[in-house]
Each structure stands twice: as C-alpha cells, then as structure tokens.
Amino acid sequence: MNRINVIHSDITSLAVDAIVNAANESLLGGGGVDGAIHRAAGPGLLAECRGLPEVAPDVRCPTGEARITGGYRLHARHVLHAVGPMWRGGDAGEPELLARCYRASLQLAQEHRIKSVAFPAISCGLYGYPPELAVPIAVREVQAWQAEHPQPQQVTFACFDTSMAALYRQALADPD
Numbered sequence: 409m410n411r412i413n414v415i416h417s418d419i420t421s422l423a424v425d426a427i428v429n430a431a432n433e434s435l436l437g438g439g440g441v442d443g444a445i446h447r448a449a450g451p452g453l454l455a456e457c458r459g460l461p462e463v464a465p466d467v468r469c470p471t472g473e474a475r476i477t478g479g480y481r482l483h484a485r486h487v488l489h490a491v492g493p494m495w496r497g498g499d500a501g502e503p504e505l506l507a508r509c510y511r512a513s514l515q516l517a518q519e520h521r522i523k524s525v526a527f528p529a530i531s532c533g534l535y536g537y538p539p540e541l542a543v544p545i546a547v548r549e550v551q552a553w554q555a556e557h558p559q560p561q562q563v564t565f566a567c568f569d570t571s572m573a574a575l576y577r578q579a580l581a582d583p584d
Contacts, residue, residue, distance in 0.1 A: 417567070422564065424564065425484065426479075426522045429487050431469060433469055437454060439534050450480050457489070471491045472508035472509050472512065474489060475488075476489070477489065490509040490510070490513045492506050494531070502531075509530055510530070523561055525561065525562070526563075529543065543572075547576065547579040
C-alpha cells in the first residue's frame with residue numbers, strides 16, 4: 409500500500425483526519441492556505457487558536473514547530489498548524505526549519521492517533537520558499553518518518569496547481 413500520494417486539490421475540501429495549515433507564528437490566520445483554512449473552518453478555529461498560550465508576544469507557535477486544534481467546519485477533524493520559515497536566500501537555517509515543521513506535524517499526528525494527514529506546500533506561497541528546494545525536503549521528511557514509524561499513516565500532498573503536483577511526483581520518483 410502506498411502511504412504517500414499527491415493530488416491536485418483544495419486542501420480545505422479533503423476528508424482526512426487532519427490537514428496541515430501553513431500558519432504564521434500568531435496562528436490567527438493570514439493569507440494563502442492559512443487564510444483559506446481559517447475561512448473554511450469558521451470562527452471556532454480562530455477562537456481556539458486565540459486560546460493557545462503565547463510563548464512570546466503574538467507567538468503561539470514558533471517557526472519549525474506545530475500545534476493542533478479542532479477542524480470545526482472542515483471535513484478534517486483536526487488542523488495541524490505548522491510554521492515554516494520565510495525564505496531569506498537559504499543561508500538562515502531555512503532547510504532545517506522547514507524539515508522540523510514537517511517532523512513536528514507528523515509527531516503531533518502520531519501523538520493524537522491521526523491516521524491520515526494532508527500537507528500543503530509549506531512556506532512555498534507567501535513565505536517565498538522556492539518550491540524546487542522545498543518539495544524534496546517535504547518528501548524526504550515524510551519518507552524518513554514513515555520508515556521509522558511503521559503504523560499506518562496516510563500522507564497526502566495536496567497541491568493547489570498541477571505544476572506543484574508535478575514537483576512532488578518527481579521528488580517521490582527520485583531515489584535521492
């Protein structure tokens with residue numbers, strides 16, 4: 409059974425146990441995928457996010473980490489909010505921070521017995537991470553996680569356009 413798949417779809421429409429939100433550190437919504445998830449989930453998501461403790465002023469989830477909330481009006485039961493890095497040219501620790509947010513999301517999924525997770529292309533939108541650099545990191549981290557954690561956990565990379573889906577399919581086909 410293939411435990412990783414790639415689809416061209418709106419992540420907010422998926423009926424999975426959890427979708428991952430490419431969130432900002434405040435967790436209070438924003439643009440891109442973050443805004444779409446907040447709009448689709450409704451006001452309950454924002455209220456729950458506001459209730460999460462701040463670890464610094466206006467920071468509920470530092471870059472490279474993840475938090476879990478309910479899914480509210482989404483088909484998904486949970487939202488895993490992962491904060492990826494803003495692209496600053498690649499020399500500011502962006503690859504490791506991006507890898508950490510995938511691992512943190514998968515760790516939360518395991519802790520909450522989540523069997524199916526859908527990821528967007530974290531940091532590739534408003535945060536400017538080049539998709540051709542981010543996608544191999546995402547695929548590598550998910551494959552490494554699944555190799556170490558044999559319990560069934562289906563991961564879907566939900567791509568908003570066909571060119572992003574092609575990058576994921578290529579990364580999955582490459583042995584490196």
